[in-house]
Structures are given as structure tokens and as C-alpha cells.
Amino acid sequence: MITGLDHIVALVQDIGAAKAAYQTLLGRAPAWQNSGEGADRVLFTLANMTIELMAPSGFSVAADRIRALLDDREGVLASLCFRVADMGKMHRRLDRVALKPEPVAEVESSNSETSAVLHWKRTRAATELTRGVRMFFLELAEERPKSAATGVAPIDALDHVVITTEDSDRAAALYGARLGLDLALDRSHQDWGQLMFFRCGDLVVEVVRRPVAGGDSKHDSLWGLSWRVADIDATRARLLAAGLDVTDVRNGRKPGTRIMTVRNGTCGIQTVLLERSPKPVE
Numbered sequence: 001m002i003t004g005l006d007h008i009v010a011l012v013q014d015i016g017a018a019k020a021a022y023q024t025l026l027g028r029a030p031a032w033q034n035s036g037e038g039a040d041r042v043l044f045t046l047a048n049m050t051i052e053l054m055a056p057s058g059f060s061v062a063a064d065r066i067r068a069l070l071d072d073r074e075g076v077l078a079s080l081c082f083r084v085a086d087m088g089k090m091h092r093r094l095d096r097v098a099l100k101p102e103p104v105a106e107v108e109s110s111n112s113e114t115s116a117v118l119h120w121k122r123t124r125a126a127t128e129l130t131r132g133v134r135m136f137f138l139e140l141a142e143e144r145p146k147s148a149a150t151g152v153a154p155i156d157a158l159d160h161v162v163i164t165t166e167d168s169d170r171a172a173a174l175y176g177a178r179l180g181l182d183l184a185l186d187r188s189h190q191d192w193g194q195l196m197f198f199r200c201g202d203l204v205v206e207v208v209r210r211p212v213a214g215g216d217s218k219h220d221s222l223w224g225l226s227w228r229v230a231d232i233d234a235t236r237a238r239l240l241a242a243g244l245d246v247t248d249v250r251n252g253r254k255p256g257t258r259i260m261t262v263r264n265g266t267c268g269i270q271t272v273l274l275e276r277s278p279k280p281v282e
Contacts, residue, residue, distance in 0.1 A: 001090045001180060004201025006083035006138045007043070007050035008161060008225070011066055012075040012267050015040040015055035021265050022053060024242050026227075027154030027235075028147035034112050038062030044147045047157040048202040051225075053267075054078070075267030077222035079134035080161070082179070083201070087121040087139040094137070097178040100126035101137070118142060131174060132219030133163065153234035155227045159274045160197070160204035162223040166215040168194050171207045181205060192253075224270025232258050232275035239265075246273075 012018035019030060019042045031050070032043040038060040042053045056063040056070075070076060084090040087104055094101040101123045109118045119141040127134050165171040176183045181198035188194040193210040208223070229235045232249055239246050245263040252259040256277040 001084055001093055002082045003085050004083045005049045005203055006081045007052050008077060009052045009054055009079045010075055010269060011070050011078045012053050012055050013070060015042060015053060018053045018267050021267055025265055027149060027151045027238060029150050031145045031147040032111050034109055039066060045144045046147060049158050050144060073268055075269050077269060079136060081136040081138050084137050084139050090137050091123050094125055099129050099178060118144060131171060133222060151238060153231055153238045155229055157228045158203050159226045159228040160206045161225055162206045162208060163220050164223045165207055165209050165220040166217040168196065168209040171220055172196060175205060175207060226272040226274050229273050229275050232260060232273055235273060236260055
């Protein structure tokens with residue numbers, strides 16, 4: 001029933017600074033901007049998902065909740081929103097698998113820059129039943145505009161979102177059995193723990209188990225993002241020229257991939273860039 005990852009919400013302290021940072025990181029312009037309900041929002045829409053930057057605005061219950069979730073951090077990943085084709089069917093499934101979905105809401109958003117309007121249906125699962133990761137489910141009535149490239153070697157798409165867990169069996173039951181995502185990989189290694197890849201449209205939800213003394217076995221965490229690029233060397237050169245601190249390019253764990261880490265300019269969100277080698281022609 002889930003067709004992809006619609007968007008990820010990142011809470012930030014300063015919407016202007018975050019907007020500028022992600023324009024530089026992504027090499028793309030915002031696709032949507034609006035304010036309301038205690039928050040200012042800037043959205044960047046790539047080929048396979050959207051990242052929504054959200055900052056508290058004014059003084060209200062909603063704004064204070066965002067500030068509490070930030071807890072003085074520059075930024076933090078706050079929630080996942082999955083795209084669905086039929087909200088009625090998805091709501092019934094969530095209810096059947098005991099995720100206690102909220103009633104379906106009809107939502108409208110206006111772009112403050114262009115006055116364009118989007119409509120969608122939305123529900124939310126009970127966070128205490130999704131292992132502490134806030135999850136929404138959305139059926140869009142019309143597609144969002146894409147973020148235009150503003151320079152050379154922009155980021156094209158999200159490759160995977162990383163979730164950390166202390167209980168891989170329960171996490172696998174949530175993402176696989178309950179949400180219906182396809183488990184494409186389950187691998188363990190003494191150096192980096194256990195990796196599980198769940199296919200979600202054109203990207204992967206990666207669940208990582210790295211046992212930590214005193215860790216929370218009942219709650220998972222949104223940990224970081226891995227963005228997909230066509231030419232990682234060109235993207236690295238662009239980011240270096242913009243003053244960002246990035247690592248050297250190295251081979252990824254998955255054969256045929258090259259990766260690098262972005263150390264700043266991400267609002268404190270763990271960020272990796274990844275290039276896939278072209279598939280051989282058969």
C-alpha cells in the first residue's frame with residue numbers, strides 16, 4: 001500500500017539559515033514555502049522525495065512543541081511521511097495491524113511565493129506503537145513542483161534514510177510485516193552491527209542495529225540521510241568551493257558505490273553523499 005517516501009521533516013532553529021544551507025548542499029532552489037500553525041516551512045522536492053525544513057514561529061503550543069523537540073540543537077530529523085495510493089485502504093490496514101491511526105484529515109497548503117495550492121489526505125500512526133519514530137501517511141491530490149537546479153552537480157535524490165534500533169526483530173516486524181515494505185537485505189558484521197534494507201519506492205529505509213550499553217530497546221531513532229548524486233567528484237568540488245567541510249571520497253559497503261560524508265552545512269543532520277556505478281549493459 002505504501003508507494004514511496006513522500007517526505008521527511010527536519011526541525012530547525014532558524015528557517016532562513018536552514019534554507020540557505022540546504023540550497024547550498026542540494027544545489028537546488030526551494031520548491032515550496034509557507035507558514036502557519038506555529039511554524040515556517042521550506043520544502044525541497046527531488047526526484048523521489050521531499051525534505052521539509054520546519055522552524056518554530058511565534059509562541060503557541062505547536063511552536064513550543066517544536067522548540068522542545070529541538071532541545072537547543074541546530075536541527076533534528078523529526079518524522080517520516082510515506083506516500084500511499086489509497087488513503088482509505090491504508091487507514092484500514094494501519095487499524096488492522098494495531099498502529100491506531102488518527103482519523104483521515106483533508107489538508108490544504110498554499111505556496112507563499114507563488115500562491116499555488118496543494119491538497120492531500122493524511123493520517124498518522126500512534127508514535128508509541130511505531131517505536132518512537134513519528135510516522136505519517138499521505139495521499140497527494142496533485143504533485144509538488146520539483147526543486148530546480150541552481151548550479152552544477154546538484155543532488156538528485158535520496159538514496160536511503162537511516163534509522164537506528166536496539167531491537168532489530170521488532171523493527172523488522174514494524175517495517176516489514178506491519179507497514180509492508182520489502183526486506184531486501186539483512187546482514188550482520190562484527191565491526192558495524194546489523195543492517196536491514198527495506199525498499200520504499202525508489203529509495204531504501206535502512207535500519208541499523210549497533211548495540212550500545214544502556215541503549216533504549218523500545219525506541220528507534222531517525223539517524224541520518226544518504227543523498228544520491230550522479231558525479232560525486234563534481235559534487236564534492238562544488239561543496240568545497242562553497243566552503244563546506246567534506247571527507248575524501250571512499251568506496252561504500254555496497255559494491256559499486258562511492259561515498260563521502262558532509263561534516264557541516266546540514267543543520268546538524270548526519271549526511272552522506274553516494275554515487276552508484278552505472279549498471280553494466282547486458
